[in-house]
Amino acid sequence: MRLAELSERSGVSTATIKYYLREGLLAPGRQVNTTTAEYDEEHLRRLRLVRAMIQVGRLPVATVKQVLGHVDDESLGRTVRLGAALWALPQIPEPDADDEFVRAAQRETGELLDALEWSNAKLLTTISPSYRSLVVAVAAVRRLGYDWDFELLLSYARLMHRAAALDLDFVETRPSEAEKVETAVLGAILVQPMLQAMHRLAQEEESARRYGFE
Amino acid sequence: MRLAELSERSGVSTATIKYYLREGLLAPGRQVNTTTAEYDEEHLRRLRLVRAMIQVGRLPVATVKQVLGHVDDESLGRTVRLGAALWALPQIPEPDADDEFVRAAQRETGELLDALEWSNAKLLTTISPSYRSLVVAVAAVRRLGYDWDFELLLSYARLMHRAAALDLDFVETRPSEAEKVETAVLGAILVQPMLQAMHRLAQEEESARRYGFE
DNA sequence: GATGTTGGTGAGCGTCACTATCCGATGCCC
DNA sequence: GGGCATCGGATAGTGACGCTCACCAACATC
Numbered sequence: 040m041r042l043a044e045l046s047e048r049s050g051v052s053t054a055t056i057k058y059y060l061r062e063g064l065l066a067p068g069r070q071v072n073t074t075t076a077e078y079d080e081e082h083l084r085r086l087r088l089v090r091a092m093i094q095v096g097r098l099p100v101a102t103v104k105q106v107l108g109h110v111d112d113e114s115l116g117r118t119v120r121l122g123a124a125l126w127a128l129p130q131i132p133e134p135d136a137d138d139e140f141v142r143a144a145q146r147e148t149g150e151l152l153d154a155l156e157w158s159n160a161k162l163l164t165t166i167s168p169s170y171r172s173l174v175v176a177v178a179a180v181r182r183l184g185y186d187w188d189f190e191l192l193l194s195y196a197r198l199m200h201r202a203a204a205l206d207l208d209f210v211e212t213r214p215s216e217a218e219k220v221e222t223a224v225l226g227a228i229l230v231q232p233m234l235q236a237m238h239r240l241a242q243e244e245e246s247a248r249r250y251g252f253e
Numbered sequence: 254m255r256l257a258e259l260s261e262r263s264g265v266s267t268a269t270i271k272y273y274l275r276e277g278l279l280a281p282g283r284q285v286n287t288t289t290a291e292y293d294e295e296h297l298r299r300l301r302l303v304r305a306m307i308q309v310g311r312l313p314v315a316t317v318k319q320v321l322g323h324v325d326d327e328s329l330g331r332t333v334r335l336g337a338a339l340w341a342l343p344q345i346p347e348p349d350a351d352d353e354f355v356r357a358a359q360r361e362t363g364e365l366l367d368a369l370e371w372s373n374a375k376l377l378t379t380i381s382p383s384y385r386s387l388v389v390a391v392a393a394v395r396r397l398g399y400d401w402d403f404e405l406l407l408s409y410a411r412l413m414h415r416a417a418a419l420d421l422d423f424v425e426t427r428p429s430e431a432e433k434v435e436t437a438v439l440g441a442i443l444v445q446p447m448l449q450a451m452h453r454l455a456q457e458e459e460s461a462r463r464y465g466f467e
Numbered sequence: 468g469a470t471g472t473t474g475g476t477g478a479g480c481g482t483c484a485c486t487a488t489c490c491g492a493t494g495c496c497c
Numbered sequence: 498g499g500g501c502a503t504c505g506g507a508t509a510g511t512g513a514c515g516c517t518c519a520c521c522a523a524c525a526t527c
Contacts, residue, residue: 042505050352054486057506074493074504084397091393093484095345100484118464125453131309131446135264159461160454167457173450179305180443183298185436187423194419195444196451198412203455205408207463209401222399227456229394230409231449232345236387237410238448239339239441240374241417243381246437247373249421250332256474268517271475288473288524307515314515 042068045078049086056086064089064104088225096228102129106228110220117220124224131172144178150189155196206230256282259292263300270300278303278318302439310442316343324438331434338438340382345389358392364403369410420444 046053059065065085068076085107092098092106105127109120134141148170152161164170180187206226213219260267273279279299282290299321306312306320319341323334348355362384366375378384394401420440427433 041503043503050349052486053505055484058485060505061507068505070505072493072504074491074506076505087396091397095390095393099482118460121460122457125457128453138264157454157458160458163454163457167454169450169453169457173447173454176309176443176447176450179309180439180447182301183305183439185439191419191423195416195448196455198416199448199451200455200459202409202412202452203459205405206456207459209405223456223460225394225397225399227453229390231452233387233390233394234409234413234448234452235445236383236390237413238416238445239342239383240371240377240381240387241410241414242420242437242441243336243339243377243383244371244374245414245417245421246332246335255472257472266517267474269515272516274474275476282474284474286473286524287522288475290474313513 040078040083041075042078045083045086048083049090051086051090059086059089059100062100062104064100064107088221091225092228095232097232098228099129102127106224110224113217117216120220121223124220125227126166126168128168128227131175134171134175134178138178140178140182141174144174144181147181147189147192148174148177151192151196154189154193155200157200202230202234254292254297255289256292259297259300262297263304265300265304273300273303273314276314276318278314278321302435305439306442309446311446312442313343316341320438320442324434327431331430334434335437338434339441340380342382342441345386348385348389348392352392354392354396355388358388358395361395361403361406362388362391365406365410368403368407369414371414416444416448 040048042053042056045051046056049056056065060067065082068078068082070076089103089107092103093100098106106124109115109124109127112120112123115123134144136142149161149164152158152164160167160170177192206223210219210223210226213222254262256267256270259265260270263270270279274281279296282292282296284290303317303321306317307314312320320338323329323338323341326334326337329337348358350356363375363378366372366378374381374384391406420437424433424437424440427436
């Protein structure tokens with residue numbers, strides 16, 4: 040198929056597709072001659088993936104490029120490939136290590152990992168962006184003076200652990216190694232907005248149950 | 254305290270505070286004379302809240318203004334106030350009703366709410382942004398050809414329902430009505446990045462447990 | 468009374484995700 | 498094979514966003 044058809048079938052304008060090609064998010068089509076390039080189903084699929092990451096997952100274009108680069112890097116093993124892809128995801132700005140709330144949050148997060156017995160995650164605290172994001176989020180909440188107890192944090196973390204187990208169970212149903220990696224990355228990127236929407240909807244539901252609409 | 258001190262205690266530059274004042278995110282200080290305004294602890298608290306929403310919650314400035322406007326509107330009842338604040342949160346672009354995947358996702362999401370017996374949420378399907386976001390997310394996943402079964406969606410939703418129940422339990426511990434509303438909004442905005450970070454960390458933990466680091 | 472700081476204002480900056488326009492080469496219909 | 502639409506590619510521009518800078522007259526402080 041040609042650019043125009045790729046555009047029509049994906050719902051993405053030709054101008055935008057050209058932009059993605061320029062940015063290296065999409066492999067160039069097979070060049071038939073100077074004014075014609077041929078795209079296939081794989082291009083369409085990749086384009087949909089890119090759109091989903093950008094629009095649903097709200098990833099910056101540059102990040103999408105990095106993530107895809109890692110996903111496509113067949114020289115790496117699965118865990119490393121997945122890890123590399125996940126770590127390219129956009130990060131909250133680096134925590135300020137001088138801030139007292141940040142230091143307290145680091146301590147608290149460490150205790151949390153101990154209590155959960157997430158020993159592998161504990162090993163990653165110096166390098167994992169997720170860990171840093173968690174510290175920043177906890178620090179922000181504490182800075183505002185909220186005094187949730189530790190049990191609440193633990194409960195949230197256990198819920199998310201169960202969600203992660205569901206993700207990985209599904210990943211294991213994928214037949215090929217390449218699909219497993221892609222699915223895992225997608226799980227990290229697309230499941231998140233879905234969970235967020237479900238969370239808000241559940242808040243609305245539960246709030247209405249408890250207090251009615253008034 | 255004056256602008257410079259507010260800046261120092263919050264870690265936000267005076268230029269940025271001035272910008273927030275201009276945008277109406279912060280109430281003006283008590284004007285002492287033409288060149289001096291006096292700010293209090295409430296301003297500091299509000300400023301930290303604004304920063305947390307923008308940096309941790311990634312809300313656009315205009316959205317923060319709307320959300321705070323609803324939070325401050327004492328003429329409304331709690332549920333309505335909370336709902337108004339939540340619905341001002343940034344939304345994924347409107348789903349395209351002509352798209353077959355969107356229509357299928359609407360159907361599937363409706364069935365999901367039925368199966369969950371979220372009857373209140375079901376009433377909100379025409380107006381709730383969370384519902385629309387959920388539809389868009391489900392459509393994106395389906396468009397990419399993933400065939401998760403309904404049970405998986407149900408499991409995710411039940412987990413998020415439990416998270417929402419935890420949020421609201423905590424909200425109920427707040428003494429005053431105003432604090433309850435603020436806490437609820439904050440729960441929707443700040444708990445989310447925390448859950449996201451926990452989710453990714455849990456994925457890393459679980460992945461390492463199952464497959465090691467290799 | 469000299470110096471430096473205050474809060475307010477308007478304009479400017481860098482980033483980002485596109486988008487509009489132009490180009491010459493080519494496909495395609497008659 | 499003439500004429501016109503369409504092709505892919507390149508460059509420059511757009512509008513939104515979140516600040517940030519420079520400047521100002523009015524004031525506090527020494």
